[in-house]
Amino acid sequence: MNDTTKKETNSSTIWGGRFDGGPSEIMERINASIDFDKRMYAQDIAASKAHAAMLVDQNIISAEDGAGISDGLDQILTEIETGNFEFKSELEDIHMNIEARLTEIIGEAAGRLHTARSRNDQVATDFKLWVRDELDRLNGDLQSFQATLITRAEEQAATIIPGYTHLQTAQPVTLGHHLLAYVEMIGRDRSRVADCRVRMNENPLGSGALAGTSFAIDRQATAAALGFTAPTANSLDAVSDRDFALEYLSLASIISVHLSRLAEEIVVWASASFGFVNLPDSFSTGSSMLPQKRNPDAAELVRAKSGRVIGNLNSLLIVMKGLPLAYSKDMQEDKEPVFETADTLALTVAAMSGMFEEITFNADKMLAAAKAANSNAIDLADWLVSVLGKPFREAHHISGAMVKLAEGKGCMLEELSLKAMQSIEPDITAEVLSVLDIEQALNARTSFGGTAPANVKDACAQARLKYLGE
Numbered sequence: 001m002n003d004t005t006k007k008e009t010n011s012s013t014i015w016g017g018r019f020d021g022g023p024s025e026i027m028e029r030i031n032a033s034i035d036f037d038k039r040m041y042a043q044d045i046a047a048s049k050a051h052a053a054m055l056v057d058q059n060i061i062s063a064e065d066g067a068g069i070s071d072g073l074d075q076i077l078t079e080i081e082t083g084n085f086e087f088k089s090e091l092e093d094i095h096m097n098i099e100a101r102l103t104e105i106i107g108e109a110a111g112r113l114h115t116a117r118s119r120n121d122q123v124a125t126d127f128k129l130w131v132r133d134e135l136d137r138l139n140g141d142l143q144s145f146q147a148t149l150i151t152r153a154e155e156q157a158a159t160i161i162p163g164y165t166h167l168q169t170a171q172p173v174t175l176g177h178h179l180l181a182y183v184e185m186i187g188r189d190r191s192r193v194a195d196c197r198v199r200m201n202e203n204p205l206g207s208g209a210l211a212g213t214s215f216a217i218d219r220q221a222t223a224a225a226l227g228f229t230a231p232t233a234n235s236l237d238a239v240s241d242r243d244f245a246l247e248y249l250s251l252a253s254i255i256s257v258h259l260s261r262l263a264e265e266i267v268v269w270a271s272a273s274f275g276f277v278n279l280p281d282s283f284s285t286g287s288s289m290l291p292q293k294r295n296p297d298a299a300e301l302v303r304a305k306s307g308r309v310i311g312n313l314n315s316l317l318i319v320m321k322g323l324p325l326a327y328s329k330d331m332q333e334d335k336e337p338v339f340e341t342a343d344t345l346a347l348t349v350a351a352m353s354g355m356f357e358e359i360t361f362n363a364d365k366m367l368a369a370a371k372a373a374n375s376n377a378i379d380l381a382d383w384l385v386s387v388l389g390k391p392f393r394e395a396h397h398i399s400g401a402m403v404k405l406a407e408g409k410g411c412m413l414e415e416l417s418l419k420a421m422q423s424i425e426p427d428i429t430a431e432v433l434s435v436l437d438i439e440q441a442l443n444a445r446t447s448f449g450g451t452a453p454a455n456v457k458d459a460c461a462q463a464r465l466k467y468l469g470e
Helices: 003-015 025-031 034-057 063-081 094-114 119-155 175-200 219-225 235-240 243-270 297-320 329-358 363-372 377-386 392-409 418-422 438-443 453-468
Strands: 160-165 168-174
Touching: 034 063, 034 094, 034 119, 034 219, 034 329, 063 094, 094 119, 119 175, 119 235, 119 243, 119 329, 119 453, 160 175, 160 363, 160 438, 168 175, 168 363, 168 438, 175 243, 175 453, 243 297, 243 329, 297 329, 363 438, 377 392, 392 418, 438 453
Parallel strands: none
Antiparallel strands: 160 168
């Protein structure tokens, strides 16, 4: 038997007696998914072992065959994990590669494993198991990142930094308060991860190709064995939807947007114009031409890779949008965007965690920037309301006029003389000078969720309890 004949035989046995010959080389290449879906080997073996055990319990296959199947699958698992397994593209995917090797090991009994099972429900089950495992890993990575941010927020609970709207200095806040904003964002990200895991945790195995099976299978048993809460209620739905993958890609996109926003701030803060932070050498690069450069490449790449993740979501949405029930081969294109997204997220979360473990903050420059933009103007307006009883709109106008006066004199708002202030508002008193002090203004922001250092310290403690269980 020559190689061509051998390849055709291997291929045609996948599909059974309906085909006389094997596929063309081009068909084989476009049809094969083994290059990427082999990463689901552990999930495929686990699902097959659960299915075989159920078949034995239901007296559909013999205990002897079940034991042989289980032992053979364990051997295959060892071979794959030790790098001694040969993956063959002519066998299309991880499922058929494993089944073919099982046949080599235990012979005819391997063919009984596929009783009451289709590749349609097999693929859906394996993929769900893989995504579920990935959600668990992602939750752990995000929690670790939260821990890093909370630690840095505790350190910087009283460090003053400009707070911005429209990237224009708005009010002073503490750096700790700023970092805790991302802790909250990631907290919501983790809640989406948890929600997705709950919603997807139903077992497709036993749905067959699309209509179930005539065999007396026990779907509750396989669901329990694989850690699912229940079997899927509708066989058509079970094999033909990938909303769990779409939901994963959706939450991954939101996470990536949050990471991208924080990365963007690092890029800005690290620039010479700001100088708020110093990035560690381990997360910076230099220039091939300009010897003075220290480039925030890691942060820039985190920012850029968010586009890849969002693109993967769009890709799968477009694949799925026009498919009639039930399964179509289009759905083979569901795994690459999910796998790539998982790899990208693992890398970007690790990069952001690493940066924030080592980054240093330039408190003097942050304070100078906060003072330089008259960010205490709102405190003047609030004083006019609370002490002089001015309507806020009038107080806002008076405060703006004083800022304009200070700018005309080339000084800061708090550097205006009392006489100059009284030229705009005669009732103003020297008491106002105390509220214009930026530290005092910051300490006054004691409303729940506010930026006062005492608030931030308490918020850090609450975040540790809420998100880290400490």
